[in-house]
Amino acid sequence: MMEGLAGRAPRLTTDLTALEAAAGRVMAPEAFAYVSGTAGSGATGRAGRAAFEALRLVPRMLRGTRRADTSVTLFGQRLPVPVLLAPLAAQQVAHPEGESATVRAAAATGVPMVLSTFASRTLEEVAEAAGGHPRWFQLYLPSDRAVGASLVRRAEASGYGAIVVTVDATHLGFRPAELDSGYSPFLRGTGIANFTSDPVFRAGLPADADATQAVLRWAQISTDPTLTWEDLAWLRGLTRLPLLVKGILHPDDARLALEHGADGVVVSTHGGRQLDGSVSALESLPAVRAAVGSDVPVLMDSGIRTGSDVLKAVALGADAVLYGRPYVYGLGLDGGRGVEHVLRCLLTDLALALALTGCASLADVGPHVLANGDLR
Numbered sequence: 001m002m003e004g005l006a007g008r009a010p011r012l013t014t015d016l017t018a019l020e021a022a023a024g025r026v027m028a029p030e031a032f033a034y035v036s037g038t039a040g041s042g043a044t045g046r047a048g049r050a051a052f053e054a055l056r057l058v059p060r061m062l063r064g065t066r067r068a069d070t071s072v073t074l075f076g077q078r079l080p081v082p083v084l085l086a087p088l089a090a091q092q093v094a095h096p097e098g099e100s101a102t103v104r105a106a107a108a109t110g111v112p113m114v115l116s117t118f119a120s121r122t123l124e125e126v127a128e129a130a131g132g133h134p135r136w137f138q139l140y141l142p143s144d145r146a147v148g149a150s151l152v153r154r155a156e157a158s159g160y161g162a163i164v165v166t167v168d169a170t171h172l173g174f175r176p177a178e179l180d181s182g183y184s185p186f187l188r189g190t191g192i193a194n195f196t197s198d199p200v201f202r203a204g205l206p207a208d209a210d211a212t213q214a215v216l217r218w219a220q221i222s223t224d225p226t227l228t229w230e231d232l233a234w235l236r237g238l239t240r241l242p243l244l245v246k247g248i249l250h251p252d253d254a255r256l257a258l259e260h261g262a263d264g265v266v267v268s269t270h271g272g273r274q275l276d277g278s279v280s281a282l283e284s285l286p287a288v289r290a291a292v293g294s295d296v297p298v299l300m301d302s303g304i305r306t307g308s309d310v311l312k313a314v315a316l317g318a319d320a321v322l323y324g325r326p327y328v329y330g331l332g333l334d335g336g337r338g339v340e341h342v343l344r345c346l347l348t349d350l351a352l353a354l355a356l357t358g359c360a361s362l363a364d365v366g367p368h369v370l371a372n373g374d375l376r
């Protein structure tokens with residue numbers, strides 16, 4: 001497995017915590033600012049990493065495991081690792097092929113992709129590039145509900161296996177890096193492909209509408225600050241696909257999500273891009289797991305960089321994690337090859353971390369793999 005990590009482009013480090021700095025040296029400055037940016041003072045972004053770094057795994061010896069089994073089952077589907085690619089918008093800012101390159105790399109490594117509503121390629125184009133590889137669709141529920149229903153129907157028709165509705169960005173966070181550069185991919189039309197290709201969205205535009213009018217209409221309807229839990233129940237009635245709610249940090253919100261029809265939740269701070277000063281996702285995870293019980297899928301993201309981070313999230317109750325910025329840095333560094341490199345590093349690192357904790361499989365991972373100050 002590790003042989004494949006040699007012979008890469010020299011700037012593609014295998015240090016998953018150093019990709020951001022490497023990408024910062026090659027990506028267009030405003031694109032890098034968009035991807036790496038966080039809200040406000042950056043406190044929640046830093047807290048996301050600090051929460052992982054504060055936990056320690058306790059290795060166990062001589063358990064005779066040649067190769068640890070990193071696979072898991074989620075919504076009846078077997079995954080090689082408890083990892084999916086997080087929905088990150090507008091990936092063309094990192095590479096011209098955008099999400100099409102990402103999904104090919106995902107397919108090469110067996111890691112499912114969650115495609116953003118605000119992808120720079122249409123969900124049909126990405127489905128085609130995926131060639132049958134599993135993927136989910138992340139939904140921002142638009143204020144024009146007919147457009148939302150159309151997006152869900154298209155995702156179903158194109159074989160997306162679940163809908164992940166994001167609830168933590170109905171108001172966009174205050175993001176100094178974006179504000180200072182004055183740059184937003186969306187204002188330049190990157191990240192609105194699922195709208196400009198949508199018949200219901202287009203029906204709301206004048207027949208001769210130009211690109212600027214499309215962006216303005218997108219800005220008006222693409223998210224909805226008036227959303228409530230009742231809208232989740234409405235969405236539940238639209239589709240039989242598994243429905244996950246992304247952006248949960250309070251256990252009561254996890255309960256509300258289930259009461260309104262969700263099949264799973266994603267504990268997340270949106271990578272520290274929304275409420276500055278919020279609790280970290282890893283801190284919230286045990287309470288959310290306790291609130292929903294052991295049978296409901298709980299995913300988490302925000303701050304995961306290494307294989308040990310994935311193990312720590314699983315130890316605290318996650319069934320799987322979403323992997324965020326690092327793969328887009330891989331995309332910026334070397335296109336689809338860069339994404340594949342990053343994922344192979346993560347898979348290798350995770351398999352080794354699991355074996356070094358003395359666990360034969362992820363089913364063996366629990367709070368006992370974490371140091372609690374009491375090793376008696």
Ligand SMILES: Cc1cc2nc3c(=O)[nH]c(=O)nc-3n(C[C@H](O)[C@H](O)[C@H](O)COP(=O)(O)O)c2cc1C
Pocket residue numbers: 034035036048086087088089116117118138166246268269270271272273301302303304322323324325326
């Ligand atoms: C550039 C960027 C764009 C994002 N776009 C979306 C999006 O369209 N939909 C969504 O649900 N989350 C979006 N997120 C949040 C990610 O899905 C994920 O929660 C976050 O990146 C996890 O943090 P990490 O990257 O630090 O691991 C975005 C994050 C970044 C960095």
Ligand SMILES: O=C(O)C(=O)c1ccccc1
Pocket residue numbers: 089118169172186223270273
């Ligand atoms: O950039 C983001 O983090 C993102 O998810 C988003 C949310 C709303 C509008 C544009 C982008």
